[in-house]
Amino acid sequence: MKATLALADGRIFRGEAFGAEGKAAGEVVFNTSMQGYQEILTDPSYDGQIVAMTYPEIGNTGINHEDMESRGPYMRGFVVKEYWDTPSNWRSDESLGAYMKRTGVVGIHSIDTRALVRHIRELGAQQTVLATGEVDEGELVKEAATAASLEGIDLASGVSTDAGYKWVTGLWRLGAGHNKTESRGPLVAALDFGIKYNILRNLADLGCRVVVLPATTSPEEVMKLDPDGLFLSNGPGDPDAVKSAISTVAELHGELPTFGICLGHQILALALGGKTYKMKFGHHGGNQPVLDLDTGAIEITSQNHGFAVDAGSLPSGVRVTRINLNDQTVEGLGHQTLPVFSVQYHPEASPGPHDANPLFKRFFNLLKTRSAVDADGGLPERGDAIGGI
């Protein structure tokens, strides 16, 4: 079946369909990771977006039940050069296309993805429509051109969990998969703006009791749990639109050791009085060099963001701790006096390199176990292959 990708500026790519049939609209972005399409597919931060992979051979290892980053795919559409339907990997459960079909993600393959990437690089990320079957290309372009941009839209609240739950499984290990964690350690309240499971697995693996809360949870409800630390998760879209979370974080500021990742980092910056802006096409990939300004060490990081914190907007007391070596954008924030820090990139990787993983340990070390063992009072348990999937 044919498939068509129509960009708001009128550029059309014609290819073949895979995955679900139908039509989807979203902002088209590209990701430069050579591995990990399954994690990308199931990363809630891609809500509202159509993702093009720069690496051309996609589908080789199929889909397995262990490498999920959330309950299912969030991206609106998937764009690849060459789609492979008969996976070769001992962990594969089904093909990528079958999974996308099952979960309603439209895909296009056999287009010049490099031309698309260069187009996005020159003209910026933009609204795009991906449709399968016979289409009126002019109509698609019109639809794309009139689709709302991501700016000003609160996508995070939409992908957040409806109700709180406890996360109880650890990191994936070869041969063992995900183990259930039995922890009596510090209690971390994680605000879910579209949280990736691997963040939860990392925290659980370190011995944290992790309680995941909806994005709209009030400061009082958070404090009612008597947590030892606050975690602000990654998530999709414009941070400035997640108003309730920004005010919650502002209110909680100073109360708890706090760690933010990606959207969580941006929300923290906004809550402290800083500003964010939309980037031309963002950073999406697993090879971004980040310089730690304190130690001079370089981390190769996994990134996925289209907005960034404006370094000049930060209030006193907050400082930039890390920058991106490619374009000098802000990659990390710290507080002069409080145990509060955040990074723009993904220390949980998944996909991507593990260089930044010690940040979880750093957060863990800030936590003191004060809360009672039953402080999370009867929330349901979730985890890998336990009830979450």
Place this chain on the structure above:
Amino acid sequence: MPKREDLKTIMIVGAGPIVIGQACEFDYSGTQACKALKEEGYRVVLINSNPATIMTDPGFADRTYVEPITLEMATAIIARERPDALLPTMGGQTALNLAIELAESGVLEKYGVELIGADLAAIKKAEDRDEFKAAMQKIGLTLPASGYVASMIEGRKVMDEIGLPLIIRPSRTLGGTGANIAKTPEEFEEYLEFALDCSPVTEALVEKSIEGWKEYELEVMRDRKDNVVIICSIENFDALGVHTGDSITVAPAQTLTDKEYQILRDASLAVIREIGVDTGGSNIQFAVNPKDGQLVIIEMNPRVSRSSALASKATGFPIAKFAAKLAIGLTLDEISNDITRETPASFEPTIDYVVTKIPRFTFEKFPQAEDKLTSQMRSVGEAMAIGRTFKESLQKALRSLEVGSAGFEPRPDLDEAQIDEQLRRANSERIWVVGEALRRGYSIERIYELSFLDPWFVGNIKQIIDMESDLSAVDGLAALSVEQLRRAKQYGFADKRLSDLLACSETEVREARLRRGVTPVYKMVDTCGAEFEAFTPYLYSTYEEEDEAPPTDRKKIIILGGGPNRIGQGIEFDYCCVHAAFALKEAGYETIMVNCNPETVSTDYDTSDRLYFEPLTLEDVLAIVRRENPQGVIVQFGGQTPLKLAKALEAEGVPIIGTSPDSIDRAEDRERFNEVIAKLGLKQPPCGIARTVEQAEEVVARLGLPVLVRPSYVLGGRAMEIVREHEHLRRYMANAIKSSPDHPILIDKFLEHAVEVDVDAIADTERVVIGGIMEHIEMAGVHSGDSACSLPPMTLDEATQEEIRRQTGAMAGELKVLGLMNVQFAVADGEIFVLEVNPRASRTVPFVSKATGVSLAKLAARVMAGETLAELGFTEEVRPAYVSVKEAVFPFIKFPGVDTLLGPEMKSTGEVMGIGRRFGVAFAKAERAAGTILRSSGAVLVSVREEDREELMKVCKGLAGVGMSLVGTRGTAEFLSGCGLECQTVNKVREGSPHTNDAMASGRIAMVVNTCGTPEAVQDSFSLRRTALELNIPYFTTMAAAAAAVEGIALVDDANSKARALQDFHSGDF
């Protein structure tokens, strides 16, 4: 951190001659290192015995020692140059081994030389299996169960403990020499014995074989702030069991999820840190069980390697250059990415294409060797191809190999049993057999079970084969739709292969394609998947929408490279191409390189202005020429590969510059060449041409035996033989007609006892200037590439040389040579015969350039572009007052059962050079550099044919003169005794023990001189030569070489210890 200011002079160790397992990738790395260090302001001292390298061009280092890479010589150089540091990670295993010796012998400490890049502890930790194993266990990685053994008894014990199958690897050999997999106790004994013999320390690692596991390699870099990045991951197409150098490999890894890939990445970081490679690149190899992902580490190279070169070309990230900069203290974030300019080198390249490397083998040269791939490397070169999909990249790689394949040609000759067998046992043809099996309906699962080839790879080949059958079903080219044609091109199908499938000509396919607008676009290799703008036009073709590198409107010249290395066409031709690029850039041209060999300097993105990493076929070259529209295309520098395209390119209206394709044809075509010789009144050996056995008999009746027979248009003496008997002639002709019915066989009278002479010259429209006259040390009959030679000639008188110059000039004029020309003469009884003329760059150009200080290739490129020799200031032959000797290096040790006798078919893989005030010194240096250790004491074993006895007398007198004793087989010993020379008699092998081989094994034989006439004698003495080879006893199979050795032995002490740089020789200060 800024670069180190405490270092001023840095010594770089090259890899020496090209051998199997260590090829021109180390010229690429060494050249990059020299350039990088000079750029940073350091004084660079280089040692490398290989004259064919770019790195040994005097401009690349401040002091260039073309000297044997030995402890003694390196010590002499260190004493002379007093380097502050030594960089041992650029010259392969050779350089690492030298570094270990220099460190352990205390030389480095004595002269205060610091090892940079990797220190002694790190090198030993990576190289010593026990230390390595302990280190890996410490960081939680496992190796296959193994034990180190030094004897058969120990070996049997380990076999009992671990169980078969076992892999046996001798310690400290290059390219896995001597490694084998034993599946039965008998095989185990045989292979272990061989391995212990091969190992210089008589040790072998006996290890559990995990054949069938998936094999991966990661290229890692680390700086002194402990930043570590992965440059590239590589997945082997062939499962474990085939040496990675012999394996088809693909970048990046294809069949791992991110979770699994990150395990390898984490392990790689841990390994480079634990081993302690402070700065630079390393290569780490892993095996993964395809059933459950279980991981073992295979090995780690604490240096840049063949895979580093491949990874550099595959990603655009110049590993060697950056490794050199890291070694002097810069950190990754302080080095900028040349390609994107804006971003730093502290990142991990991401690629948006698939890279396939296929090794090139040379089993046809060694018919006695079995075509079987194991953990010992046997390939001599490789081709790499880039495509947007694996299918495209694989098919481009197949045609890049230049083995007569344009894709997956059918193999109707194989029956099912043979297919099964070939799938089961890795061999050089297996990739085509996979295609054939699929064609015959084998399932992917069945192929996997037989071969362990990952279903993803086989599945892709199946798609290609399926498309072939769709295409065959189309009713000819006209009925093929544009969509089908485009889809086929996207699958990587060559026009040639399409023409087979559509039953038409390649030209028809090309024309139909152009008519229908199905043409390639070109994309950039940019390290970043197009995330950032790229400034270096490093290009590959594909069939997609967007062409991102439109040609410029500058005046430009395209240089066609030499493709994959093979015996007969290797680094020498890359050397010439690189010089052409440099010279034409200087002359103001935009230079455009086309090549597909990842090991080379020519495929560095900064060698030329634009690099097309493309197959060197008519289709691919024409596509580039059409878009670039150059002022000229140079075909005479890349060896036979581009030359073969010359006529077809010219017919398509491509401007070939330099000597015209018609002149090339006049020199290559025997009948036309005879006319040239006759017209000029020159002599050539009486000759004839035959297309049938009968014609051959007629020619021989006229010429008389012996004769030299060969097919026309060959390089490296392929299928060239000396025929002394009628039966041999009939057999040869019958085979030749069968394998190549289109090409006639050339038959020349063979001149016994002639001296061969090679001449390189350069001509413009006004004059011819001799580059150098080289006298071969071996007699005529030994291929010029295999013969040692001397510049200036050691025996030719001035009158003969003058006549050779005259004849060279006359032929250059008649053939209207514009650029380089090589002539081979034979001088017999004072008469000069022209053997052949090659109006192109020859294998000896780099040697002559090093010997005379004149860069012939550069001059020739500019002459071809229209300048005159007078304008360029080269009007007179340079005749050095010192002697340069070139010696060939052979791969015999890699091919058990192969005879070491030299003949008209070229067998050497590389060359070395010795330079000295006198011939003896130069010869002894060359021999030492080639690994032949001449000694001035001990016994010389002599066994020669009757005709050689006169010569032998002189040789033996010389040997007695330096105090060596003689041992001879019966006939030879009796002759010598009869002449009054003391010579002990020893049995031939068939006469029973104690025989010649026992004498050698006892260690008292310092050298062997062995010549034989009849085929029976050849067979008789086979084990003698083989034993000498395996015991590394110098052996000479011609009297001329033996005589040269005597001169060398007399001066061997000088040769071993006196170091002189090329710069000294060229400036007359030696």
